[in-house]
């Protein structure tokens with residue numbers, strides 16, 4: 152029996168707003184599409200939380216035995232600012248780069264960060280700018296089916312007609328078309344559109360736009376929502392299994408994606424919609440404008456007024472895992488300190504699991520204790536299959552870590568355990584920690600380097616104790632010049648490269 156049959160997955164489907172038993176269209180194959188980053192600036196921590204969430208979903212689905220095709224796009228065109236300027240093009244002007252250089256620069260940074268956080272690469276990572284013909288084809292199909300109209304070289308989706316004729320608009324986001332119609336917000340090209348709720352699927356480029364392509368309607372570029380419809384259809388088919396993204400994408404992005412797919416292909420794009428919740432800091436939305444923000448790099452180096460020290464990327468990943476993906480998560484120094492302790496405690500048990508060896512032909516084992524361990528191993532699957540509940544999975548893993556420690560300190564003798572229970576304990580603990588949750592032991596630097604740094608930090612500590620500020624500053628400054636940053640915290644000094 153497949154693991155996914157033994158521990159069937161239940162998912163909260165944002166479309167039906169209910170937890171449902173997951174049924175793949177064509178098991179063991181499974182299509183997963185996740186909206187990727189817009190690569191015009193450095194990836195921020197909120198983005199990291201979302202992509203780590205989809206990473207553990209991807210990992211668990213594979214662990215259950217699904218053959219997952221995970222498509223995560225790169226948005227490098229069509230994502231407009233409120234004033235109608237393309238985000239990429241604007242950044243290109245500011246940084247005096249080609250738009251594609253901007254996209255490459257931030258895509259590289261994004262991949263590096265995903266690597267640092269130990270996320271697996273998707274199966275396919277299509278770029279919007281590499282799929283212009285597919286998007287033009289989809290615009291044409293929507294026009295042919297009567298759900299779009301052309302005005303002055305731009306093509307607009309006829310949201311009102313679609314909503315009235317199909318009864319499909321607003322199901323995901325809960326928006327009511329009549330409310331949208333009464334919105335009087337000033338929008339770009341408002342005068343061109345028949346209704347404020349209509350949206351551009353092809354835009355004629357004005358002279359500011361350097362990213363432009365030929366099309367039957369004008370030299371222009373596709374609307375932002377179109378790329379995900381076109382690329383998910385191309386790589387996963389007209390209807391696939393799961394579509395994901397951050398909760399802020401439900402409207403308008405995903406609602407419009409659904410409308411485009413219905414109009415072009417006559418079908419709903421995904422059977423299940425999964426949305427991850429936002430990352431907050433100190434109880435408030437992270438915001439650059441009021442200083443309530445921290446970059447991943449600052450979080451790792453400790454160079455921020457919001458934290459007392461730098462945190463290992465795996466502590467940050469563990470911190471994300473401690474909450475359910477659909478709850479908001481509040482980042483604070485206290486929460487990170489607690490996560491660091493928890494992460495270390497869990498990882499200390501990993502080598503104990505890895506070195507476990509079952510006693511062969513052991514028939515005098517303790518049945519109750521052995522069954523208890525097997526049940527806890529099953530519980531890890533039950534919790535993860537319950538809408539990817541990483542928080543509860545971690546709680547069960549801590550119980551298993553307790554058993555591993557008892558085996559290690561002799562409170563539980565290996566002879567008390569059945570061969571099956573030992574094998575299950577070993578394989579479940581190691582595979583859940585490493586393969587499913589994607590945690591890996593903290594990277595130890597070069598041991599000799601650590602020793603040298605300890606000597607220098609102790610010398611500096613002595614200098615400070617003797618009020619020899621000149622020497623302590625000299626050590627700090629010369630290390631900084633060599634790219635090693637010393638951070639003084641309550642629990643002593645630490646260093647990062």
Ligand code: AMP
Pocket residue numbers: 186187188189190196197198199200201396397398399400427428429430431437
């Ligand atoms: P963007 O690059 O802005 O298109 O965002 C990439 C992904 O990150 C999207 O799925 C967003 O919904 C998600 N996202 C943006 N801000 C946050 C946040 N504060 N917390 C969690 N996810 C976020």
Ligand code: ZN
Pocket residue numbers: 185186187379396404
């Ligand atoms: Zn998308």
